[in-house]
Amino acid sequence: MNAHALPAGADAVLRYENLNAYYGTSQILHGLSFDVPAASVVCLLGLNGMGKTTTLRATMGLVDRTEGRITLNGREVRGPTFKRSQMGVTLVPEDRKVFANLTVAENLEVARRPTGAADDFTFEDAVRIFPRLGERMNQKSGTLSGGEQQMLVVARAMLANPAYMMLDEPTEGLAPNYVEAIATSIRAARDRGIGIILVEQSLPLALAVGDWFHIIENGQIIQSLGREEALADAQRIEKALTVE
Numbered sequence: 001m002n003a004h005a006l007p008a009g010a011d012a013v014l015r016y017e018n019l020n021a022y023y024g025t026s027q028i029l030h031g032l033s034f035d036v037p038a039a040s041v042v043c044l045l046g047l048n049g050m051g052k053t054t055t056l057r058a059t060m061g062l063v064d065r066t067e068g069r070i071t072l073n074g075r076e077v078r079g080p081t082f083k084r085s086q087m088g089v090t091l092v093p094e095d096r097k098v099f100a101n102l103t104v105a106e107n108l109e110v111a112r113r114p115t116g117a118a119d120d121f122t123f124e125d126a127v128r129i130f131p132r133l134g135e136r137m138n139q140k141s142g143t144l145s146g147g148e149q150q151m152l153v154v155a156r157a158m159l160a161n162p163a164y165m166m167l168d169e170p171t172e173g174l175a176p177n178y179v180e181a182i183a184t185s186i187r188a189a190r191d192r193g194i195g196i197i198l199v200e201q202s203l204p205l206a207l208a209v210g211d212w213f214h215i216i217e218n219g220q221i222i223q224s225l226g227r228e229e230a231l232a233d234a235q236r237i238e239k240a241l242t243v244e
């Protein structure tokens with residue numbers, strides 16, 4: 001069964017139900033519940049240290065302990081990280097780790113996981129979305145700029161053709177033209193049916209691509225907004241993301 005196939009009767013959704021997460025004895029997440037429908041972009045917003053990264057790591061089984069349920073298209077997401085990624089969920093972490101000694105092309109090839117679906121991402125798609133990578137296919141990835149490495153890790157995630165993709169602050173420290181390329185890639189992934197969780201400090205980017213917005217404070221969702229509401233209330237969201 002490929003990553004996009006659904007068990008009979010299941011919703012195409014990554015679903016969080018009352019998620020608690022712990023590092024050691026510290027409880028970081030307190031009862032998070034939200035849905036990530038297929039073909040949508042869900043933005044997690046909040047100040048530093050509020051639990052956004054922990055939510056993504058909990059999804060991949062990278063925290064010490066969780067309670068509650070995460071289901072992907074009706075099946076429980078559990079077990080070791082590689083099993084979760086086999087289920088079709090992938091995380092692009094903040095640290096932008098590329099295989100430094102491999103070329104750009106080799107990094108992409110290692111990640112490529114065709115599902116056989118007609119709308120699988122291909123090398124050509126990656127190069128169309130990130131022309132800069134196309135110019136650097138034979139360059140060792142360790143010598144790319146930070147922005148280019150970020151494009152490469154996002155391109156790699158897309159070539160794995162996940163059902164759901166989580167991006168942790170993909171535009172942190174990037175120049176505006178790279179931010180635009182990341183926005184284009186997020187829209188392209190959504191247009192192919194991929195559900196996306198975007199953790200972002202940049203509200204303009206989140207508003208440019210997001211369908212749903214959850215503001216997280218101290219490991220809890222304190223406010224949830226749809227796209228129209230968020231656009232109408234951008235100033236209030238900005239305030240919630242500003243340290244007083």
Ligand SMILES: Nc1ncnc2c1ncn2[C@@H]1O[C@H](COP(=O)(O)OP(=O)(O)OP(=O)(O)O)[C@@H](O)[C@H]1O
Pocket residue numbers: 023026028046047048049050051052053054055
């Ligand atoms: N490995 C860890 N061990 C113990 N505590 C941790 C660990 N990782 C994160 N924390 C704590 O969990 C809390 C939430 O951190 P998290 O990284 O999820 O925040 P965030 O909202 O993503 O913010 P940031 O933008 O700073 O990454 C913080 O108080 C942090 O100190």
